[in-house]
Amino acid sequence: MILTQVTAAETEINPLVPHVPEIILGVIVIALLFVGVAKFIVPNFEKAYADRTAAIEGGIENANAKQAEADAKLAQLEAQLADARHEAARIREEAREQGAAIKAELRAEAQAEAERIVNAGKAQVEAERQAAAASLKTEVGSLATGLAGRIVGESLDDDERSSRVVERFLADLEAGVH
Template identity: 90%
Template sequence: MILTQVTAAETEINPLVPHVPEIILGVIVIALLFVGVAKFIVPNFEKAYADRTAAIEGGIENANAKQAEADAKLAQLEAQLADARHEAARIREEAREQGAAIVAEMREQAQAEAARIVEHGKTQIEAERQAAVTSLRAEVGTLATGLAGRIVGESLDDDERSSRVVERFLADLEAGVH
């Protein structure tokens, strides 16, 4: 019975133990799948990964180049701005100097004009004084001659004599003033 049991057990199929042909067929299918995946799918993944890596690295290199270019442009613009500030300061200083020169020149012109006006005024006053003195001499002479004629009782119509009398009178008058 034992023998019959062993043969019965051998002929009976156990669902937990796989059959050898199934194992071989499973190994072949897995090997074919592995070869197909390794040959067709993995290279596509590798290619996509390499393309993606190249794009990222290219983007990083491009970004670094753009950053370096932007930094260079920024430095150039800052240098131009500094130059422009220096130029503006120089122009302001020149304008200040020119303004001071113009003010000094205008002051000199005003002083020269004032001196000219004062000199002209002095000249005019002197001329008017001379004219007044001459006019007063003539008038004083006429009055003195008339007065002297009344005092003396004779007419002093003689021009030469009357001018001598007037001159002497005025000289005495000026000597008395000083």
């Protein structure tokens, strides 16, 4: 009985002790899985990571390039704006100078026109005064001749004599006034 107990104990499987064929089979399966994962899955993951990294870095580089381009455009536009402001200031200054020159020119023209009008008015007044004086001389002469003829009692219709008398009379009047 003892022998049967020993053989039975030997044939009985101890769950705590693994069998060598199972260990070898497990190692082979794990090795095959490791090789399969290392050969097929890991390269795909690495490729996906590399593509993703390249896309992110490319996006960052692209964004940096776009930012640098935008900064350059901004600097260019600011320079153009500054040039435009300087040009506008120069044009305003030229317009002020031209306005002042036109104003001075118009003032000089107006003053010359005013002087011309005043001189023309003075000449017209002088001509009218001379015409009025001549008309008055003629009228005063005819009145004086008529009056003298009544006083003297003779007719002084002789034009030559009457004009000498009138001129002498007017000369005497002018000498007495001055």
